[in-house]
Amino acid sequence: MKKNLMYPFLILLLSFVLGACSEQTKEATISQNEEGTDTVEEVEEATESNVTPTPQWSYEEETGPEHWGELDPSYSVCIKGNEQSPINIETSQVKTSEKLESLDIQYEPTDFSIVHNGHAIQANPAIQNNSIVVEGKEYKLAQFHFHTPSEHQFNGENLDMELHLVHQDGNGELAVLGIMIQEGEENEALASIWGALPKSETEEEVTIEEPVDLQALLPADQTSYFYEGSLTTPPCSEEVQWIVFENPIEMSKEQIQAYRQIFPGNQRPVQGLNEREIIKE
Incomplete structure (x- = not known):
């Protein structure tokens, strides 16, 4: 009888430990978020899809107007547009x-x-x-x-x-x-x-x-x-x-x-x- 009572106790203890680990992971993600990412969801989406940041553009040299269309496919209209x-x-x-x-x-x-x-x-x-x-x-x-x-x-x-x-x-x-x-x-x-x-x-x-x-x-x-x-x-x-x-x-x-x-x-x-x-x- 005592042996059977131990199983619920072990399950409860395991759930508590897993919950604590999950909360620590969430806090770490939010800490990263405060350093530069807007939301936790964006961190997850970026990780899952390996999204790269939109390239920086400027008015000078390699990132200037004559190169805008080459910096990213989303900028292609800069050179292909009519x-x-x-x-x-x-x-x-x-x-x-x-x-x-x-x-x-x-x-x-x-x-x-x-x-x-x-x-x-x-x-x-x-x-x-x-x-x-x-x-x-x-x-x-x-x-x-x-x-x-x-x-x-x-x-x-x-x-x-x-x-x-x-x-x-x-x-x-x-x-x-x-x-x-x-x-x-x-x-x-x-x-x-x-x-x-x-x-x-x-x-x-x-x-x-x-x-x-x-x-x-x-x-x-x-x-x-x-x-x-x-x-x-x-x-x-x-x-x-x-x-x-x-x-x-x-x-x-x-x-x-x-x-x-x-x-x-x-x-x-x-x-x-x-x-x-x-x-x-």
């Missing part, structure tokens, strides 16, 4: 269309936080209360960021900088407003962001103390060029609706230099037009 951005806008080749619906911009002062993501200074809105309507389709502002010098050209010429306001609709399709920037008066609408520019790459977002008046960022004359393009950074995904303003806005020499001290150059060269139409509205 509708890549940015482009050179030759005004003599632009078509005017009366059928194109007017661009409707619905912006208001908004709280933002900024990050230095290693490629640009990017501003993220606290709430999605800003949008544009292009050909009857609404796109919500997702973020905006800066390039220097400008990525788009007008008649073969670059400007000092370019602002990209990236919008997304409910299906994940993108529309980007491109605003050229030239040296001139201080841009007061961007002063709060420029006062907090991170000098190096950040892991956490930096909150901007004052709301950004997005309407004040737009040129007074909003004559625009419309064309079908792509992201100007890997993976260079296409089917992006581009709206590039003809008239630039201004930033002071000091503001431009402050950005260039962080990013001496974060510009993709212009890509072939490949028989695409550029429509002026």
Whole structure:
């Protein structure tokens, strides 16, 4: 009888020991997670599928724009795509269309936080209360960021900088407003962001103390060029609706230099037009 009573006790003891070992394994995995992996599930998935990290890209040398398409199969569109951005806008080749619906911009002062993501200074809105309507389709502002010098050209010429306001609709399709920037008066609408520019790459977002008046960022004359393009950074995904303003806005020499001290150059060269139409509205 005593012998039979020992079996349940041994099973209970064994279960306790196995449970303790399992908990120690879980704690070790979470400890690894805190050092760089987002979730326990991602650790397991990476282990099971032997996933390699997405290769780093840059604007220089072996990882620069001319090599993006070679860095990873997911970047192949960067060299194989036929509708890549940015482009050179030759005004003599632009078509005017009366059928194109007017661009409707619905912006208001908004709280933002900024990050230095290693490629640009990017501003993220606290709430999605800003949008544009292009050909009857609404796109919500997702973020905006800066390039220097400008990525788009007008008649073969670059400007000092370019602002990209990236919008997304409910299906994940993108529309980007491109605003050229030239040296001139201080841009007061961007002063709060420029006062907090991170000098190096950040892991956490930096909150901007004052709301950004997005309407004040737009040129007074909003004559625009419309064309079908792509992201100007890997993976260079296409089917992006581009709206590039003809008239630039201004930033002071000091503001431009402050950005260039962080990013001496974060510009993709212009890509072939490949028989695409550029429509002026």
